[in-house]
Amino acid sequence: MKTKLTAVCAVAVALFSAGALLLTGQEIRGTITQGERPSIAVPDFRGSGDAQRVMNTFNETLWNELANSGVLSMRAKSMYPVDVPQQPSDFRPPTTSPPLRRGEAPRTVRNGPWLTDWSGPPVSAAYLAFGYTAVQGGRLVLFGWLYNVAQPDPASAQVIGKLYFGSVDNEGAKNVAREFAADILRQFGAQSLAGTKIYFVSDRTGYKEIWSMDYDGSNQQQLTNYKSTSSMPAVSPDGSLFAFTTYAQGNPKIMVYSAQTRKRLPFYNPVSSMVATPEFTADGHILFSAAIDRWAQICIANGDGSQMRRISNVHAIEVSPRVNPKTGRDILFISGRSGGQQLWRMAMEGTDLERLTSGEGDVANPSWNPNGQTIAFAWTRGYEPGNFNIFIMDIAKREPIQLTQNSGRNENPWWAPDGNHLVFSSKRGSTTQIYTMLADGTNVQRLTTQGNNTQPVWAKGIN
Amino acid sequence: MRMNTRTLSAAVFAAVLLVSVAGCKKKAPAPAPPPPAPPPKVEEPPKPPAVRIDSFTAEPRSIERGQSATLRWSVANATDISIDQNVGAVQANGTRQVFPSDSTTYTLAATGPGGTDSRSVTVDVSSPPPPPPPKAPPPKISGAEMLGREAQDAYFDYDKSDIREDARQVLTRDADLLKRIFAGDPNFTVVIEGHCDERGSAEYNLGLGDRRATAAKDFLVQLGVPSDRLKTISYGKERPVCTEANEECYQRNRRAHLSPGQ
Incomplete structure (x- = not known):
């Protein structure tokens, strides 16, 4: 990654290598808030012939993908020059003429679009994304370029020059825009969220069922139909499986499904009055909480529920195990072992226990950043019981940062696969809905509207 | 018809007589015409026997x-x-x-x-007299009815599953009730539901509701209620009896509730 960045642009390395390699709560927040993000200009692309019809969709998608990534500073379109390049050959270097009067500086004569149109004021961008689309052989073709406009000439400025193909409709325009955006974001060590899925619980049918949607709230689909209470979804790290807790067969039990076929897979629940809060490990195990010897305890089993083993052993309620996605070796969980509901961490063997929160208030819903270093959780610290807010914290520094405040009850934070976004649920009116935001608490976007929508889990897509 | 037959027979009889007399006349001088034949004596046919x-x-x-x-x-x-x-x-x-x-x-x-x-x-x-009505059932009410009518909820403190003093009294009465019900209905079972108020997280409340149901069950079993007739289930905060955001409603939801088993 670092090598690639260096090869691609020195500026990006300077700005990002430290953050990318050691993303922590403070640094994620800093990366997003302190104006160190590389600036980019993204003028509207035009399409020739039939391609023109889908360009509104294309331009909107490309802009939103880049703007919502949280890693780029978008330069306002109102500042852009009138003659926007559409291909590299449009660039015309300015020429220098002798001064009209002796003693004056030589004149610079503008011959057409040039890099300095974008690097200089008022745009002052470090990067320019440009290109055009056309219909070729019945397909939509995007000719997309990314230029580092600080370079002296177009040849050395080119970072990306690539063709993208899609269908000649809005869906195709959206797809090529997302692919182009993903390539751009990759240059800055960021990951596109296109293709990721958010699993969640919705009661819009009158029953709590498991649903999924795209990362931007589109394509909402009902995955279960038990007409019972099914909740607390979890998704395997590769996106191929999902699990949840359901009352469909009486007492709360875990069910496991294939994300591909949406069919139930065998999972043998231990004999217990309560089996809940599933979590997949990268090596195919399932962690969960089950009532054993009168208390809900953290357990682990094979993917089919066999060889169940108890990890914690204490007279306290323990739920919501979340395994470190980077190391696979330590678990965050919620425990009442010190009184209250606090955030704890332990090794997979149940050893090395430590409490991560101060003991104040109630803590719920731990989630790991993909970096394995930063975590998010809901906490009532500073508020009455039930008034949860979203916090993130570097697990080494132990300095919790509050991201929501005075905006209803905020719960169930979950890190996006890009490590820069969070999805969470918030009750800001009479219903609870799902929102996304950047990890500094900005760019809050509501994704759901129908019924109550809770317990989002942001997962890799399966395709 | 019958009369006609009779008349006919008499006429035939008379005609026969006339022919035989005429035959004789050819051989002898014509005598004086015979006296008219006496009227034929018609015999009554036998009368059929009466039905x-x-x-x-x-x-x-x-x-x-x-x-x-x-x-x-x-x-x-x-x-x-x-x-x-x-x-x-x-x-x-x-x-x-x-x-x-x-x-x-x-x-x-x-x-x-x-x-x-x-x-x-x-x-x-x-008409035969109506069959006697079925024997009236014994005047006892079902276990489910007794439970619904008499059982009381045991209440808990926030984030606690300890049996409070008021809950001890309630559960002691519930234990007597359960013993009576079980004595009357050997197949009856009871589910102890554990519930929570809306403030804790859904996940933790599932564990807390389970804990409350189990604590109530343990208490009842200590008082002699057979444990094999008691099941537990946690509903966490999924089935509140009220939804207002105040302590009175929170308290009503922090409960162990007895309901009939299957």
Whole structure:
């Protein structure tokens, strides 16, 4: 990654290598808030012939993908020059003429679009994304370029020059825009969220069922139909499986499904009055909480529920195990072992226990950043019981940062696969809905509207 | 018709006489015409015997609805014999079982050369008395009803599953109730539901509700309620009895509730 960045642009390395390699709560927040993000200009692309019809969709998608990534500073379109390049050959270097009067500086004569149109004021961008689309052989073709406009000439400025193909409709325009955006974001060590899925619980049918949607709230689909209470979804790290807790067969039990076929897979629940809060490990195990010897305890089993083993052993309620996605070796969980509901961490063997929160208030819903270093959780610290807010914290520094405040009850934070976004649920009116935001608490976007929508889990897509 | 036949026979008789007299006349001188033949003495044909119904009875004469009676008859000198009420044509002597649903008069009609005759017999049908009503169930109410009527919820403190003093009293009464119910219905089981208020997280509350149900069960078992008749389930905060955001409502939701098992 670092090598690639260096090869691609020195500026990006300077700005990002430290953050990318050691993303922590403070640094994620800093990366997003302190104006160190590389600036980019993204003028509207035009399409020739039939391609023109889908360009509104294309331009909107490309802009939103880049703007919502949280890693780029978008330069306002109102500042852009009138003659926007559409291909590299449009660039015309300015020429220098002798001064009209002796003693004056030589004149610079503008011959057409040039890099300095974008690097200089008022745009002052470090990067320019440009290109055009056309219909070729019945397909939509995007000719997309990314230029580092600080370079002296177009040849050395080119970072990306690539063709993208899609269908000649809005869906195709959206797809090529997302692919182009993903390539751009990759240059800055960021990951596109296109293709990721958010699993969640919705009661819009009158029953709590498991649903999924795209990362931007589109394509909402009902995955279960038990007409019972099914909740607390979890998704395997590769996106191929999902699990949840359901009352469909009486007492709360875990069910496991294939994300591909949406069919139930065998999972043998231990004999217990309560089996809940599933979590997949990268090596195919399932962690969960089950009532054993009168208390809900953290357990682990094979993917089919066999060889169940108890990890914690204490007279306290323990739920919501979340395994470190980077190391696979330590678990965050919620425990009442010190009184209250606090955030704890332990090794997979149940050893090395430590409490991560101060003991104040109630803590719920731990989630790991993909970096394995930063975590998010809901906490009532500073508020009455039930008034949860979203916090993130570097697990080494132990300095919790509050991201929501005075905006209803905020719960169930979950890190996006890009490590820069969070999805969470918030009750800001009479219903609870799902929102996304950047990890500094900005760019809050509501994704759901129908019924109550809770317990989002942001997962890799399966395709 | 019969009279015509008779007249004809007399005329034939007279004609025969006349022919034989005429034959004689050819051989002798014509005598004085004979006196007119005496009027022929016409003999009355024998009178057919009268149709006679010797007997027509029903045995027994009165029955209860659903039972049968036997009609028995004996008829002489009849060619056509029938009984109404859909019995139809019958032989001169016979019996027939009938199942009248109401009192019915059967009429036997007989016809023969000697005339007609008919006789009726009535079978009285009485409705049987209604069957006695089923024995009234014992005046006890079902276990589920008793439970719904008398069992009380045990309440808990926030984020606690300890049995408070007020909950001890409630559960002690519940234990007596359960023993009475179980004594009356050996198959009855009870589910102890654990519930929470809305403030904790859904995940933790699932564990807390389980803990409350288990704590209530342990208490009841200590008081002698058989543990194999008690099941537990946690509903966390999924089934609140109220939804207001105040302590009174929160307290009503922090409960262990007894409900009938399956």
